[in-house]
Amino acid sequence: MELVRPPTLSAPAPCAYAAVTDPGRMVYTAGACPLDADGATVAVGDVTGQARQVMTNLRTALEAAGAGLRDVLKTTVYVATADRADLLAAWAVVREELGDHDAPSTLVGVTLLGYPDQLVEVEAVAVRDSWQEPGPPHAG
Numbered sequence: 307m308e309l310v311r312p313p314t315l316s317a318p319a320p321c322a323y324a325a326v327t328d329p330g331r332m333v334y335t336a337g338a339c340p341l342d343a344d345g346a347t348v349a350v351g352d353v354t355g356q357a358r359q360v361m362t363n364l365r366t367a368l369e370a371a372g373a374g375l376r377d378v379l380k381t382t383v384y385v386a387t388a389d390r391a392d393l394l395a396a397w398a399v400v401r402e403e404l405g406d407h408d409a410p411s412t413l414v415g416v417t418l419l420g421y422p423d424q425l426v427e428v429e430a431v432a433v434r435d436s437w438q439e440p441g442p443p444h445a446g
Contacts, residue, residue: 308325308326308371309322309324309325310322310323310324310325310326310367310370310371311323311370312366312367312369312370314343314366315341315343315363315366315367316339316341316342316343316344316345317345318345322336323335323336323338323363323366323367323370324336324367324368324370324371325371326371326372326434331433331434331435332431332432332433333368333371333372333373333377333430333431333432333433333434334429334430334431335364335367335368335371335429335430335431335432336367336429337382337384337420337427337428337429338360338361338363338364338367338427338428338429338430339360339363339419339420339421339424339427340355340356340357340359340360340363340421340424340425340426340427341359341363341421342359347421347422347423347424350423351423351425352425353385353387353392353395353396353425353426354395354396354398354399356396356424356425356426357395357396357398357399357400357426357428358399360399360426360427360428361375361399361400361403361428364428364430365403368430368432371432371434372434373432373433373434374432375403375404375405375407376407377432377433377434378404378407378409378430378431378432379409379410379430379431379432379433380409380410380411380412380430380431381400381404381409381410381411381412381428381429381430381431382411382412382414382428382429382430383396383397383400383411383412383413383414383426383427383428384414384416384419384426384427384428385413385414385415385416385425385426386415386416386417386418386419386424386425386426387415387425388415390415392415392425393413393415396413396425396426397411397413400428
């Protein structure tokens, strides 16, 4: 297994941003959060702004693992709200970013997310065509 930690995403994250399985096709991301490169929550109080940062960070994690948004098999979108309008606002950004790639998704309202002032988080499962050069970590 390869744990992926892109250097352009927040370093203090307590886990890898993605994992790729042997033989290297499946990519599982951690929940992408609305953090800047310094680990600060962006767009405080703004579901749409946070969703945009989340999708930027998700794209970065996927690309570092050799995949992209068009490779996503499924997403789970978490929004810290009891207001359906907030759920729909976050979902609109996710759909916009995925474009015509209509992967299955689950949209969930939750009580609280992990970072201070965090309102949105998106995790994804993706598949890539094959290992990127030079090959799997254990390749000789």
